Amino acid sequence: MAPMNIVFIASEAAPLAKTGGLADVAGSLPLALSRLGHRVTVILPYYRKQIGASGAPVNAMNKAVTIWVDGVNRTAPLHKAVVEGVDFILVEQDDLFARDGIYGPAGGAWEDNFPRYLFFSRAALETSCMLGAPVDILHCHDWQTGFIPLLAKTQYQHRTHLAKAKSVFTIHNLAYQGCFPSFWLHRLGLPADYYHTGCYEFYSQINCMKAGIAAADHVTTVSKTYAEEILTPEYGCALNGFLGDHKNKLSGIVNGLDIENWDPSGDSAIAAPFGPGKLAGKAACKAALQAETGLSSDSEQPMLTMISRLAEQKGVDLLLDCIPGWLQEGYQIAILGSGEPAWEAALHRLAAERPQQMYFHAGFDEGLARRIYAAGDIFLMPSRFEPCGLGQLMAMRYANIPVVRATGGLKDTVTDYAQDRNNATGFAFTEPNPDAFRAALDSAVETWRKPIVWKHVMGNAIKRDSSWDASANSYLELYASLND
Secondary structure, three states: OOOOEEEEEOOOEOOOEOOOHHHHHHHHHHHHHHHOOOEEEEEEEOOHHHHHHHOOOOEEEEEEEEEEEOOEEEEEEEEEEEEOOEEEEEEOOHHHHOOOOOOOOOOOOOOOHHHHHHHHHHHHHHHHOOOOOOOOEEEEEOHHHOOHHHHHHHHOOOOOOOOOOEEEEEEOOOOOOOEEEHHHHHHHOOOHHHOOOOOOEEOOEEEHHHHHHHHOOEEEEOOHHHHHHOOOOOOOOOOHHHHHHOHHHEEEOOOOEOOOOOOOOOOOOOOOOOEOOEOOHHHHHHHHHHHHHOOOOOOOOOEEEEEEEEOHHHOHHHHHHHHHHHHHHOOEEEEEEEEOHHHHHHHHHHHHHOOOOEEEEEOOOHHHHHHHHHHOOEEEEOOOOOOOOOHHHHHHHOOOEEEEEOOHHHHHHOOEOOOOOOOOOEEEEOOOOHHHHHHHHHHHHHHHOOHHHHHHHHHHHHHOOOEOHHHHHHHHHHHHHHOO
8 A cells, every 4th residue: 555645633632632532543543554654644723731731842833824714814823743753733823722621611612612623624724735745635533623524625625735635534422513503604614505404504503513424535433333323313413314314435443542552561650560461460559549549458349440521421320320239249449530510529429438448539630540440350331322432442451341331332342241251351231221230240240259260351351452553454444445
């Protein structure tokens, strides 16, 4: 395969700016593609505060792009950070992007998110024209970049460097579609005849996700099962019919993991190293987390763990229904996450009632997350839906055996003990209710009490290939097919 010039355009990318799994993909997949011999550039907004906090060196490029917005020219200086040989180009516009939150203040959204990301989309296309070589693939991610495929086809098709570019649009979570009032239409600078139900009109609103689905040359989701689920009324978020109209260009490619970054054999954040065939260090990690969090020093009971947004999607209500019984059984529980205030309060209350059995930290701390992954026996992901999920991949990498609902990427990446004991990497349940969750957890604990069997499951999990290699090659095959 001849080397390609691939441009990723995303609203966040690790390690520079991150709120969720989108950033992990937009940061890791380009590195994997670059290692396979392709030129990859990532373009994202210059979130001055978040990128500054990342500690990554950023240098001015002494270049800028100019965008006509609301009757005036906005000039955006460009900056660059280099991560493992990949260029991350940052679009500066401080009044839009130098804010405390990427998408909004805590618990909210900025009222001008539509013009913020529309400006970024146009600036990213202008930047793509300055890269010195024709672009083969424009790979856009989620609603924030949804208008790029349409703009590329209608307003940039005459630009030499974008004339032959094919667009790929990845849906990371269909629940977040970027819907805005129609009074923003004047900002688009597009002919009014694109505003219809077959493009980006959605119940008299602008729908950025629909724009990307309609105009992209190919649409991907982050797991094969999720690609099937979003065609159904249950998971389609009112776009299942529209997606059905475009299913000939829809596919699912499961996310990978930066396995060099998530490696218990060399993770400086955990108490002791361990790896395939050398799992003894997990006991030291468990003891260290117990000491750190005030949990009792107990090796006779399993440690249940969870690292998650506290949202309905994540099945937190199922968790809260089950916790009292698990505490009664004597299990230990360590949870890290933030989200709905009522659920945070409920978890704080349960932890306060039994501080030697349960620990809850509201917020996010990557070092603590790594220590929880390393210490835990069982990892909980009772998600109502999960496009892909990275927590289960990280947990398996640290021999923390996941108990998951069989949906989306969880179904695709966790081999259920009940279905295939020899190759099992976790435990799964189907119905999103507390009884099914409890039954799966009971099966996991029963297996945990059989050390030889549990060691085999741990070995399967830690040896599972969660790298980007297979997924990156799948993307390359897709890119090549679009350019045939």
